Amino acid sequence: MKISIVGAGYVGLVTGGCLAELGHQVMCIDNDAAKIATLNAAGLPIYEPGLQELMTRNRTEGRIQFTTSMADAVEHGEVIFIAVGTPSMEDGSADLQHVLTVASQIGRHLKKFKVIVNKSTVPVGTAYRVQKCLQDELTKRGIQDSLFEVISNPEFLKEGAAIKDFMQPDRIVIGMDKSPNYQAVHQKVELLYSSFNRHHARTIWMDVRSAELTKYAANAMLATRISFMNEIANLSDLLGADIDSIRRGIGADQRIGHDFLYAGTGYGGSCFPKDTRALIQTALDCGSQMKVVTAVENVNDQQKTLLVSRLIQYFGEDFSGLKFAVWGMAFKPNTDDMREAPSRVIVQELLKRGATVSAFDPLASNEGLEAVKHDTANEAHLKRFHMADSAYSAASKADALLVVTEWKTFHHPDFEILKESMNQLLIVDGRNLYEPQLLQDLGFAYQGIGRRNQLALTFKANQRLAQKEEIPA
Numbered sequence: 455m456k457i458s459i460v461g462a463g464y465v466g467l468v469t470g471g472c473l474a475e476l477g478h479q480v481m482c483i484d485n486d487a488a489k490i491a492t493l494n495a496a497g498l499p500i501y502e503p504g505l506q507e508l509m510t511r512n513r514t515e516g517r518i519q520f521t522t523s524m525a526d527a528v529e530h531g532e533v534i535f536i537a538v539g540t541p542s543m544e545d546g547s548a549d550l551q552h553v554l555t556v557a558s559q560i561g562r563h564l565k566k567f568k569v570i571v572n573k574s575t576v577p578v579g580t581a582y583r584v585q586k587c588l589q590d591e592l593t594k595r596g597i598q599d600s601l602f603e604v605i606s607n608p609e610f611l612k613e614g615a616a617i618k619d620f621m622q623p624d625r626i627v628i629g630m631d632k633s634p635n636y637q638a639v640h641q642k643v644e645l646l647y648s649s650f651n652r653h654h655a656r657t658i659w660m661d662v663r664s665a666e667l668t669k670y671a672a673n674a675m676l677a678t679r680i681s682f683m684n685e686i687a688n689l690s691d692l693l694g695a696d697i698d699s700i701r702r703g704i705g706a707d708q709r710i711g712h713d714f715l716y717a718g719t720g721y722g723g724s725c726f727p728k729d730t731r732a733l734i735q736t737a738l739d740c741g742s743q744m745k746v747v748t749a750v751e752n753v754n755d756q757q758k759t760l761l762v763s764r765l766i767q768y769f770g771e772d773f774s775g776l777k778f779a780v781w782g783m784a785f786k787p788n789t790d791d792m793r794e795a796p797s798r799v800i801v802q803e804l805l806k807r808g809a810t811v812s813a814f815d816p817l818a819s820n821e822g823l824e825a826v827k828h829d830t831a832n833e834a835h836l837k838r839f840h841m842a843d844s845a846y847s848a849a850s851k852a853d854a855l856l857v858v859t860e861w862k863t864f865h866h867p868d869f870e871i872l873k874e875s876m877n878q879l880l881i882v883d884g885r886n887l888y889e890p891q892l893l894q895d896l897g898f899a900y901q902g903i904g905r906r907n908q909l910a911l912t913f914k915a916n917q918r919l920a921q922k923e924e925i926p927a
């Protein structure tokens with residue numbers, strides 16, 4: 455089938471590469487000429503494991519091409535995906551300018567019937583607005599025929615595992631309302647995705663509004679699990695309990711399951727923060743409130759500053775003269791995406807308090823530096839930040855090491871090297887990568903998340919409990 459994909463970002467390129475891999479003829483279009491030039495020169499503007507190989511193979515075999523021409527893209531695709539960004543606006547709602555601009559641009563070039571598939575994450579009612587933009591353009595050209603059908607097909611891939619997620623989806627949600635084209639479009643979309651339905655049906659059909667809301671509900675649910683576990687972890691710290699034991703204890707209940715139960719420095723990335731914000735705003739627009747999701751967001755904002763709070767317990771409020779190593783800048787491993795990464799909040803807090811920061815990320819070195827430059831208004835602060843070229847050089851002479859992203863390469867560092875090179879032996883582990891006892895035996899002061907607060911709080915809380923309930927402190 456001939457497919458066009460508007461937006462050559464994380465979603466667009468993975469969708470394009472994977473559909474080409476299944477034998478479809480794909481054309482990816484982006485209005486960023488530099489991105490298209492990179493793609494046409496056999497490069498990739500983003501990092502996603504396995505994507506380079508996929509692109510090279512399909513480009514060589516002539517199944518994928520890249521353009522900046524909307525006219526060509528509209529001409530090419532029987533099915534046209536919209537996969538452009540929907541960032542947050544000031545009030546938290548989703549900014550639909552890119553989606554609606556693309557809809558109008560498609561409308562300007564439509565000559566025969568196309569299925570328009572919205573893959574961007576968009577609030578309920580957007581399909582209708584896309585439809586209106588398309589129709590307005592047709593009307594301007596005096597065309598009254600029904601030349602399109604707009605359907606919703608939200609994307610659930612995870613950066614870092616996006617190809618596997620696309621190729622082995624749990625489900626493919628498709629929203630389409632009843633229309634004269636229903637049968638034909640249903641057939642075409644089922645055919646498009648038929649490779650995924652061979653074992654059992656993974657396409658789930660519903661009305662457009664439900665499909666649009668399904669995406670937000672899924673992300674809000676996942677974000678809720680993270681914030682919930684972070685709250686339990688913070689309580690565990692106070693009570694001297696261990697979140698990792700609790701995680702295993704509750705995950706074994708099949709109704710809960712083991713996934714998405716890891717406490718840490720909070721969620722970031724291009725989806726959870728903006729999608730929870732947009733959902734909250736959608737409810738407000740309807741005169742309602744998302745009380746749970748609002749709490750989830752508040753907990754997450756606080757969690758992003760937790761590592762710095764731990765350092766304050768240890769060093770006091772002023773970090774002047776101290777050097778901190780930050781391991782991991784990307785919002786999660788296996789991606790170079792810095793959008794809303796917790797590292798950004800942490801680095802800013804450290805710099806504001808006078809610290810020198812040396813960060814290392816196996817992949818997002820340039821992106822990390824660019825993000826810090828973007829966030830730091832004060833030139834003097836920026837001078838105290840640099841990206842190191844290895845994890846150990848970042849930690850050299852550091853007064854504490856902060857583990858922020860759980861890259862595999864950080865799982866088993868040589869602690870002897872760290873002992874010799876660090877100025878003070880303190881590890882604040884925002885991803886619970888290390889065993890507290892092991893680290894203490896090695897001579898480190900160690901603080902994980904919810905693994906008993908070794909630094910101060912457990913002592914205070916136990917004193918309070920001991921007074922109240924006479925349990926041994």
Ligand SMILES: NC(=O)c1ccc[n+]([C@@H]2O[C@H](COP(=O)([O-])OP(=O)(O)OC[C@H]3O[C@@H](n4cnc5c(N)ncnc54)[C@H](O)[C@@H]3O)[C@@H](O)[C@H]2O)c1
Nearest residue numbers: 461462463464465484485486537538539540552574575609
């Ligand atoms: N990144 C993820 O993990 C993920 C997962 C699921 C859903 N989503 C959703 O998918 C959508 C896209 O996300 P992304 O991460 O791929 O975004 P992205 O920023 O990586 O890519 C968007 C691309 O669209 C291009 N674009 C913008 N306006 C355009 C126009 N008028 N014409 C042509 N191209 C245009 C941009 O240049 C950019 O390359 C968002 O709504 C997002 O919420 C993202």
